[in-house]
Amino acid sequence: MANLPPSHYPDIGSLGEDLVAQWLQSTGWIILHRRFSSRWGEIDIIAEYHGVTGKEQESKGEYPIPHSLLAFVEVKTRSSGSWDAGGRSAITPQKQAKICRTAGMFLAQYPEKADYSCRFDVAIVYCQRISKNLTVVTASQEALATSAAAGYKFKLQEYILAAFDSSIDNG
Template sequence: MTDNKALGARGEELAAQYLQATGWTIVGRNWRCRFGELDLIAQDSTVTAFVEVKTRRGLGFGRPEESVTFGKRRRIRQLALLWLHEQDGPYRQVRFDVISVLLLPGEQPVVEHLEAVF
């Protein structure tokens, strides 16, 4: 596993732990199809959230969430439609979240959940 893949996997694990600790159920993780991948799919009693996780070791290139570009948002929406098409229900409100994970050397991870950001 490359260093960037390991960093991403660590961020996704921290994001999943955060969501579970705040009452969410993870119903999909690294869901893939030929068009791309959804990082996390989480549900509570009324909402299905498609969660893009962005992890960085520093702020030299900006905050992690700033790397979710227009094209990435469009692709996530398209993938979410494909995922929803595969489901039998129950149907819920859908939203798109970003979880930003900052792993600064020598410090505790900082996990920030940005809800309904696109």
């Protein structure tokens, strides 16, 4: 059987990012950018959340403080049994530094967001090919979200808040 051209295969990474973006939106986040790139690298998803802090002030009759948060999200989509711990070990210090530099470029491009709180999150998505003839039952922990596309099933298995710090040495 001849090898099919790369354009024949689905972009698994993009489909995993779609799932994470949909999940973030369902939890109140606004997706600002997908695959934001600079000369330093790329950030899979940049999302914004407008919340309110200061419930204790509100109970005292004071006005709550509006709070905006930016999440720079790295999405790792892997099949089960992947060699890199589901993508976790692919978030090396060098990769973190590239993401931090790219986040800095984003904030320079959008100075109105420079005062927002920022964090760096990691989403772990597992994908599995769906067989038309075979029904597979597997035991696994509950997924945060699931989807199916292009003959694959995707599960947002883990969403790691503030997975790394921006104070990494960029040198």
